[in-house]
Amino acid sequence: MKVLIKLHDLVFEPYISGEEINKAIETIAEKLNEDFKGERPIFLSVLNGSFMFSSEVMKRFKEECEIHFVKLGSYEGTDSTGNVRTLIGLNKSLAGKKVVILEDIVDTGGTLKELDRILKEKNVAEYKIATLFYKPSMYREKFTLNYTGIEIPNEFIVGYGLDYDGLGRNLTSVYKRKS
Numbered sequence: 001m002k003v004l005i006k007l008h009d010l011v012f013e014p015y016i017s018g019e020e021i022n023k024a025i026e027t028i029a030e031k032l033n034e035d036f037k038g039e040r041p042i043f044l045s046v047l048n049g050s051f052m053f054s055s056e057v058m059k060r061f062k063e064e065c066e067i068h069f070v071k072l073g074s075y076e077g078t079d080s081t082g083n084v085r086t087l088i089g090l091n092k093s094l095a096g097k098k099v100v101i102l103e104d105i106v107d108t109g110g111t112l113k114e115l116d117r118i119l120k121e122k123n124v125a126e127y128k129i130a131t132l133f134y135k136p137s138m139y140r141e142k143f144t145l146n147y148t149g150i151e152i153p154n155e156f157i158v159g160y161g162l163d164y165d166g167l168g169r170n171l172t173s174v175y176k177r178k179s
């Protein structure tokens, strides 16, 4: 029997298990450990959604590293407004550093476009993009996603850091909006 949950006015059904999510994170972390051997990357966690993914990646990363946070927002309810705003910015110099962006989900790519602008302005040496979830059918940008966890169709999901109007972030598996 499927266990439905209700957040605000919407009903959600189970979609991606905690085990599947853990596997995807293990794979991403293994690749990061290989690709950044002997380096000291700066993880850039995009708040709020990526706090849980970021912490799981950090725990599995074996080289020296730093983590910084940036907060961008574009969503209202279940829709992207297409208008990305910086809510908490970067206050540290990233000039010449290697950065790994940690995103909970890449949807239209609007957030990445804004991050690309910010990181270029900061003169980073290079940056890579790691995202736990990815909606390929919605993606409108050209930036290569270097590390992608789980691809999903255009569903609205909650859990594992992702929210619907603030709720659902604490769920350790992912639910999708019930149609």
Ligand code: IMP
Pocket: 046, 049, 074, 075, 080, 103, 104, 105, 106, 107, 108, 109, 110, 111, 112, 155, 156, 157, 158, 162, 163, 164
């Ligand atoms: P983008 O800028 O359109 O790529 O959207 C990225 C941001 O929108 C993500 O970092 C999430 O915070 C939010 N988002 C996109 N899809 C979903 C979803 O299905 N559930 C919850 N938040 C989402």
Ligand code: MG
Pocket: 046, 047, 048, 049, 050, 103, 104, 105
């Ligand atoms: Mg986000």
